[in-house]
Amino acid sequence: MKSHSTSESSEAYIALGANLGDREGTLMEAVHRLHKHQQITVLRGSNLYETEPVGYLDQPHFLNMVVAVNTDLDPHALLKVMQEIERELGRVRHTHWGPRTVDLDLLWMEGMVEDTLDLILPHPRMEERAFVLIPLHDILPSEETSGLHSVVKTALERLDGKEGIQLWRTYNWQPESVLSES
Ligand SMILES: Nc1ncnc2c1ncn2[C@@H]1O[C@H](COP(=O)(O)OP(=O)(O)OP(=O)(O)O)[C@@H](O)[C@H]1O
Numbered sequence: 001m002k003s004h005s006t007s008e009s010s011e012a013y014i015a016l017g018a019n020l021g022d023r024e025g026t027l028m029e030a031v032h033r034l035h036k037h038q039q040i041t042v043l044r045g046s047n048l049y050e051t052e053p054v055g056y057l058d059q060p061h062f063l064n065m066v067v068a069v070n071t072d073l074d075p076h077a078l079l080k081v082m083q084e085i086e087r088e089l090g091r092v093r094h095t096h097w098g099p100r101t102v103d104l105d106l107l108w109m110e111g112m113v114e115d116t117l118d119l120i121l122p123h124p125r126m127e128e129r130a131f132v133l134i135p136l137h138d139i140l141p142s143e144e145t146s147g148l149h150s151v152v153k154t155a156l157e158r159l160d161g162k163e164g165i166q167l168w169r170t171y172n173w174q175p176e177s178v179l180s181e182s
């Protein structure tokens with residue numbers, strides 16, 4: 001049983017990206033590890049998209065996805081868990097915005113605004129990245145509860161289009177199947 005109760009917990013959105021090795025396997029393992037954490041429940045997972053690299057162009061295509069989680073961790077503690085998962089999965093990265101085994105970015109967390117050296121929330125580059133907005137849009141709740149809907153909708157309208165973003169695999173998060181494997 002997870003220890004957190006819904007009254008104290010917050011919803012958060014995490015973007016995942018990988019462009020080295022077994023990209024799909026690594027993303028699935030990262031989602032699995034988030035969900036296995038005692039204080040994190042993965043609620044929803046987006047489809048997987050194959051995306052052209054943004055920023056540093058001379059690198060392989062990425063697979064990108066976004067998950068929604070529920071957690072009673074504070075944002076800094078959640079980021080630490082995410083960075084631990086990156087390390088465990090052997091993140092290799094030599095170039096800023098360059099290739100990596102797996103990258104986890106904390107996009108947004110209910111009611112949280114942060115501007116510290118190690119954490120900025122909402123994620124400062126989220127609104128300009130189609131590889132984040134398109135999977136994020138997949139898993140927004142159908143009703144606007146938080147303001148995130150309008151941020152994502154406005155940002156998607158501002159984008160030039162969905163070039164460079166291809167649906168790679170439809171994905172339906174099944175927590176039971178993950179739990180029964182562990
Ligand atoms: N919302 C956030 N999510 C993840 N990391 C963040 C966030 N805000 C600040 N950081 C800090 O950013 C630092 C660099 O992160 P990282 O190496 O993943 O950057 P990057 O993936 O190369 O680029 P980008 O930040 O543009 O995605 C991390 O050490 C982390 O402390």
Ligand SMILES: Nc1nc2c(c(=O)[nH]1)N=C(CO)CN2
Nearest residue numbers: 017051052053054062097131
């Ligand atoms: N398509 C794509 N491009 C990127 C990505 C990413 O996840 N997908 N991550 C980056 C640094 O966070 C830089 N560029």
